[in-house]
Amino acid sequence: MTGMPLLSLAIWVPIVGGLLVLATGSDRNAPMARSMALLTSVIGFLVTIPLFTGFDNSTSAMQFVELARWIPAFNVHYYLGVDGLSVLFVLLNSFVTILVVVAGWEVIKTKVAQYMAAFLIMSGLLNGIFSSLDGLLFYVFFEASLIPLYLIIGVWGGANRVYAAFKFFLYTLAGSLLMLVALIYLFMQSGSFSILDWHELPIAMGAQNLLFWAFLIAFAVKVPMWPVHTWLPDAHVEAPTGGSVVLAAIALKLGAYGFLRFTLPIVPDASQAMAPMMIVLSLIAVVYIGFVALVQADMKKLVAYSSIAHMGFVTLGFFIFNPLGIEGALVQMISHGFVSGAMFLCIGVLYDRMHSRQIADYGGVVNTMPKFAAFFMLFAMANAGLPGTSGFVGEFMVVLGAVQYNFWVAFAAATTLILGAAYTLWMYKRVVFGAVGNDKVAKLEDINGREFAFLAVLAACTLIMGIYPLPVTEVMHASVNELLQHVATSKL
Amino acid sequence: MNFVVPDFAPAATEIFVAGMSLVILLLTVFMRESARNIGYVLTQLTLIVAALLTIFTMDGQVRVTLSDMYVDDLMGDVLKILICFSVITALIYGRGYAADRGFDRPEYHLLALFSTLGMMVMVTANHFLSLYIGLEMLSLSLYGLVAFDRDSARSTEAAMKYFILGALASGLLLYGMSMVYGATGNLSLSGVAQAIYNQAAVYDGVSSKTVLMFGLVFIVAGLAFKLGVVPFHMWVPDVYHGAPTSVTLMIGTAPKLAAFAMAMRLLVGGLFDLAEHWQTMLMLMAVGSLVLGNIAAIAQTNLKRMLAYSGISHMGFLLLGLLSGVVDGDRFNALNAYTSSMFYAIAYVIMSLASFGIIILLSRSGFEAENIDDLKGLNKRSSWFAAMMMIIMFSMAGIPFFIGFFAKLSVLQSLVAADMVWLAVLAVMMSLVGAFYYLRVVKVMYFDEPVDTAPIHAASDIRVLLSANCLAIAFLGLLPQQLIDLCQLALVASFQG
Numbered sequence: 001m002t003g004m005p006l007l008s009l010a011i012w013v014p015i016v017g018g019l020l021v022l023a024t025g026s027d028r029n030a031p032m033a034r035s036m037a038l039l040t041s042v043i044g045f046l047v048t049i050p051l052f053t054g055f056d057n058s059t060s061a062m063q064f065v066e067l068a069r070w071i072p073a074f075n076v077h078y079y080l081g082v083d084g085l086s087v088l089f090v091l092l093n094s095f096v097t098i099l100v101v102v103a104g105w106e107v108i109k110t111k112v113a114q115y116m117a118a119f120l121i122m123s124g125l126l127n128g129i130f131s132s133l134d135g136l137l138f139y140v141f142f143e144a145s146l147i148p149l150y151l152i153i154g155v156w157g158g159a160n161r162v163y164a165a166f167k168f169f170l171y172t173l174a175g176s177l178l179m180l181v182a183l184i185y186l187f188m189q190s191g192s193f194s195i196l197d198w199h200e201l202p203i204a205m206g207a208q209n210l211l212f213w214a215f216l217i218a219f220a221v222k223v224p225m226w227p228v229h230t231w232l233p234d235a236h237v238e239a240p241t242g243g244s245v246v247l248a249a250i251a252l253k254l255g256a257y258g259f260l261r262f263t264l265p266i267v268p269d270a271s272q273a274m275a276p277m278m279i280v281l282s283l284i285a286v287v288y289i290g291f292v293a294l295v296q297a298d299m300k301k302l303v304a305y306s307s308i309a310h311m312g313f314v315t316l317g318f319f320i321f322n323p324l325g326i327e328g329a330l331v332q333m334i335s336h337g338f339v340s341g342a343m344f345l346c347i348g349v350l351y352d353r354m355h356s357r358q359i360a361d362y363g364g365v366v367n368t369m370p371k372f373a374a375f376f377m378l379f380a381m382a383n384a385g386l387p388g389t390s391g392f393v394g395e396f397m398v399v400l401g402a403v404q405y406n407f408w409v410a411f412a413a414a415t416t417l418i419l420g421a422a423y424t425l426w427m428y429k430r431v432v433f434g435a436v437g438n439d440k441v442a443k444l445e446d447i448n449g450r451e452f453a454f455l456a457v458l459a460a461c462t463l464i465m466g467i468y469p470l471p472v473t474e475v476m477h478a479s480v481n482e483l484l485q486h487v488a489t490s491k492l
Numbered sequence: 493m494n495f496v497v498p499d500f501a502p503a504a505t506e507i508f509v510a511g512m513s514l515v516i517l518l519l520t521v522f523m524r525e526s527a528r529n530i531g532y533v534l535t536q537l538t539l540i541v542a543a544l545l546t547i548f549t550m551d552g553q554v555r556v557t558l559s560d561m562y563v564d565d566l567m568g569d570v571l572k573i574l575i576c577f578s579v580i581t582a583l584i585y586g587r588g589y590a591a592d593r594g595f596d597r598p599e600y601h602l603l604a605l606f607s608t609l610g611m612m613v614m615v616t617a618n619h620f621l622s623l624y625i626g627l628e629m630l631s632l633s634l635y636g637l638v639a640f641d642r643d644s645a646r647s648t649e650a651a652m653k654y655f656i657l658g659a660l661a662s663g664l665l666l667y668g669m670s671m672v673y674g675a676t677g678n679l680s681l682s683g684v685a686q687a688i689y690n691q692a693a694v695y696d697g698v699s700s701k702t703v704l705m706f707g708l709v710f711i712v713a714g715l716a717f718k719l720g721v722v723p724f725h726m727w728v729p730d731v732y733h734g735a736p737t738s739v740t741l742m743i744g745t746a747p748k749l750a751a752f753a754m755a756m757r758l759l760v761g762g763l764f765d766l767a768e769h770w771q772t773m774l775m776l777m778a779v780g781s782l783v784l785g786n787i788a789a790i791a792q793t794n795l796k797r798m799l800a801y802s803g804i805s806h807m808g809f810l811l812l813g814l815l816s817g818v819v820d821g822d823r824f825n826a827l828n829a830y831t832s833s834m835f836y837a838i839a840y841v842i843m844s845l846a847s848f849g850i851i852i853l854l855s856r857s858g859f860e861a862e863n864i865d866d867l868k869g870l871n872k873r874s875s876w877f878a879a880m881m882m883i884i885m886f887s888m889a890g891i892p893f894f895i896g897f898f899a900k901l902s903v904l905q906s907l908v909a910a911d912m913v914w915l916a917v918l919a920v921m922m923s924l925v926g927a928f929y930y931l932r933v934v935k936v937m938y939f940d941e942p943v944d945t946a947p948i949h950a951a952s953d954i955r956v957l958l959s960a961n962c963l964a965i966a967f968l969g970l971l972p973q974q975l976i977d978l979c980q981l982a983l984v985a986s987f988q989g
Contacts, residue, residue: 025875071898073831073976074905114875136901140892147886150931154939155871162939166931173891173927177920184901184908184916 005066007080007131009047010090011124014040014097018120021113030112034105037116041101044123045094051087057474060084060482062133062196070137076193079134084479085260085330088472089130089253092337096249097123099454100242103345106450107241107352108156115156119242122148126250130257135183135193138261139176142254146172149243149251157238164231164238171231175221182214186266199265202491212270215263222255225315226285229308236304237357241348244300248307248340253333256314260326264318265486271319272487278319283412285312290419294426299350299357302427303343306383309416310336316413317398320405321487326480327473328397334472335382335390335465342379342458346372349451350431353444359430363437368444373432375447375455380428382462384421390465502555502564505545505572506616509609512538513602520598531598532587535605536580542612543576552985556618560680563618566985567834570978571615571753578746578841579608581957585849586738588951592856593736595640603640604742607633611750617757619680620669627665627718630750631658634743638735650734657727661717668710672763675704681762688765708766711758712773718751721807722780729788732800737855737862740796741848744803745841752837755814760830760987767818774815775915781808782922789929796862798929799847802888805926806840812919813903816910825910827983832902834979835972839899842968846884846961853877853950853958861944864933869942877948878937880962887965889930890923894969902976 017040024033056063062081070078082090100119108115125148128141146169154165187193190201203211221228232252236244264271286309293305310332317329349372350365351357366373382389387396395417402410436442447455465472500507516534523530546569555564583604590596610629617623635658639651673679676687688704717724732740759770785805792798813833817826854861854870861867871878887894900923907916968975 071973071976073973073980074901111871114871140897143892143897147882147891150934151938154935162935165935165939166928169931170924170928174924177924178917180901181904181908181913181916181920184905185913187905188908 004047004050006047006051007064007066007082007090007127010044010051010094010127011080011131013047013124014044014094014120014127015124017041017044018117018124021120022117024113027110027112030109033113033116034101037101037120038098040120041094041098041123044120045091045098048091048094048127051082052091052475055082055087055475057084058478060478063087065133070134074136074187074193075191076136077134078137079194080131080137081133082131084476085483086130086257088330088334088475089250089257090127092334093123093126093130093250096245096337096341099341099345099458100245102450102454103245103348104240104242107348111155115152115242118148118152119246122152122246126246126254129254133195135186135195135198137193138195139180139183143173143176145251145254149247152243152246153235153239156240157243159238160234161238164234167231168235171221171228175218175228178214179218182211185211195261195266198262199486201266203267205269205492208267208270208491209273212263212267212274215258215267216274219255219258219263220281222258223252223311223315224255224308225281225312226289226308229285229289232308233301233304236307236344237298237300241344241351244344244348245341248303248344249337252307252311253337256311256318256329256333259315259318260483265483267491268487269490269492272321275319275321279316279409282312282316282319283409285309286316286413286416287419290416290423293423294419296423297359299347299359299427299431300344301357302359302423303340303347303383306343306420306423307336307340309420310340313395313398313413313416316409317394317401320401320409321484322401322404323477323480323484324397324404325401326483327476328394328399328401330394330476330480331390331397331465331469331472332394335394335462338458338461338465339379339382339389339391342375342455342462343383345454345458346376346379349447349455354440359427361437362431362441363434364441365432365444367436368441369446371452372447372455375459376428376432378459378462380424382466384424385417388463388466390462390469392466393469498559499555499557502549502557503562503616504549505542506609506612508545509538509542509605509612513605513609516598516602516605520602523598528596528598531601532583532596535601536583538605539576539580539583539608542608543573543580546572546576552981554986556682558622560683561619561622562616564616565982567756567982568616568753568986570982571749572612574838574841575608575611575615575746575749578749578845579604579742581845581849581961582738582741582745584957585845585852585954586741588954589736589738589852589855592858593641595736600637600640603633603636607637607742608746611746614750615753617754618682618761620673621679623681623754623757624662624666624669626750627754628662630747631662634739634747637739637742638731640739641736644734644736646734647736650731653734654727654731657717661714661724664710664717665714668707668712668714671703671707671710675701675707681757684762685764688763704766705769708763708770709773711763712770715751715755715758716777718754719748719807719810720804721777721811722784722804723777725781725784725804728804729797729800732803733794733797733862737796737848737852737860741845741852744799744844744848748807748841748844749837752810752834756830756834756987759814760817760826768821771815771818774811778808778811778815779915779918781805781811782919786922786925786929789926792929793864794862795851795864795867795933796848798864798933799844802926802929803840803844805922806836806888809900809903809919810836810840812915813906816903816906816912816915819910825906827980828909829906830983830987831976831980832899832906834983835902835976836899838975838979839895839968842961843884843888843896843965846880846958846965847888849954849958849961850877850881850884853948853954856946856949864936866944867933868936868940868944870937872942873945874948876959880959881937882934883962883965885930885933887969889927891927892969893966895965895972896969898969898972898976
């Protein structure tokens, strides 16, 4: 293992870089802001690569640990570390940041420095969430990450951006404030804010139930689970492309990650008791939201609802408590990061040219943008869960896991393969195929080199993960088994 | 009768400030109009020297002197230093504003100095009498300052309201003190504490206990008025709104520290054995303040009024800290609770200074930037100060990496430690309500187009100091430990359990 504080670098390189970008000031220096942002995001990604190459797959212990005292008065530590559950998200996040910077390159013309800085700072904070092993440090990053996203939606968003930004902020804050009380309660019980200490802490059933609900509200809003999902379509529709990408690819994973890091190991008995409810909620998200997605007229809204359905799969995988389910859910999270990010980028490509997200405004795009249509096809297929793409692997694993748990649960979950195909491909058909819809479509130009580059990279990721997912699942094995051990051991 | 010359040394700071006030008062009489600045400079110098004097004489010793009237301890020293710096900052922020409006007369600075002296006396009082004198010195100076813009109807109305309600509150406080004196036969706070402790076993439900309880109620009511908490909050929005912003800046900051010190001296220093009784009162007031302050703030379009209501809710949070000290007669959480409360008070003063500083920064002669809409598009006009204001707003909303979050955290953990989880849940729910109106300020700054496109004129000293003030909010959020330690140390040294 190297002596470099890699996790700290993954967190602070983007944040400090973001502040430097901010210092370039007005739009006169926009080219400089852009190149600095790109440089920062690339360095930010490079420092996370040793996390993957140097990762020891054989242990479930925390790796790359950094520990320092932060606020002794509350026994809070600057305690970082990653295990098989979290390391991939740090990589995914740093990777997506590069895409976001590139995707906003020419599109964002006003307040470029602030735009880039917001995304870079956000990226650092998100890395902080995934690598915190201290409950309060986690919370601090968790809350602070609301600020840049609030600004991103509100400043660069669409027509109804103010409403969406407020809804996003207050919804998520409402969830996390109760979690803060829960964290303080755990601190009082254990005398420490260390998450790993909490994993070992015995808690009575009544307290476990209350804690479960406090965590559930915080994470369910973030995931988002039905019925607290309504902020997501609004936020997605109004956010600029980059904001949607980060939201879908990373921010949604925070809630799911929270279930793995907090809910399951800290309150296992309550989790077991509440599992049927969680499974029902997940299935509602999968089936009902799938139908909702079907009727959307706005492409971004459609993908937003499809994200909720996919995340329903993830929470389903967690609460059936078997290795296939949890690993499948994790693979699904990573895959969804690539695929939904790519879908939003594709929609962004269209939106930049036409300034419309309405499906009805398009038609026959393949005639004018053949290269784009090919990429869009691949991502649509991945979103529908076609074998050979990353979208299939996770869904298949979760369905297999669900069969072990209960056939009818698996049956209901498997409808997503039909629904997902239905809404994604029908949307694709209406937008891309057919005769050229109108004059505007006839004048469309195909993707340029910059757009080609980021779509190609994402396409490669989607295919590689679909064909050979082993390196990804290997990383998770030990930690998932350890987690299941925790869940199986009563803490009463 | 023996006459002993008391030890004046511990009170050197107060004596120095009092002396300098008189010197400045005399000088200004003979000063020419053109030499106006001298009053300002001398006032600032006095405050700086007073702060330095306190810093250099600071130690952990508790010294009671001047026939039990005065106590020199670490909590007093720390708060005095902070009060001095707060007033210095407020005067620097307000200077250009006052000059533009023609009230940078020597009396203006002199009243500020007298109010500071009053606060210092309050902070170091060990006796009902000295406490009351300090309080009145502060209040009377502030009444004068609020009315300073005498041609403004709003300003005079605010001053009148403040004066009448303030006088009533002082009356309540005095009445309460006289009852406590009747029940205990003591005027010095340590004497009162001793008497209550000794008598606790003697009178169980006898009449003097009733008198004592009545006294306690009146004292708490007077205190609540000075802190500006529900149901004694009515003056706060009107006075904040009506007073010239440079004066609002002074009312909304340092006096909160003095009021906190008064609460500590009276409730913890003097009436600690009645904690269970006053804690219940504080709980009702805290809940009322959190609910009313946060909900009423939503409806405000005037930034000063909004900050006034938000101030009420912040004081509610401060009370939450104070009321979690004693649980079922057990004092295990006392230090934790009072530390959190003191930390909260200091954090609030830092944030409050900065927030009114921004309002002053955006005002210019003939224009008061006091509506929320006046901040519209601030990001386009000055992205630096928009960022600074954003830091203040997120800090007040309790979003992390800023000091406001850690202040809230320390109060919340004290509540949970005292097994008052429901209060903690209520407090966070009200913080959620509060987040809405702070977010709205960020919204108008960042999401809206500017209406007022005039460039920001401000002296460089304000710009630098205001930036430093805002960055301190962020910096103390990253490293809050030293400040928490300082509060804890001060309380340990001053109250010893």
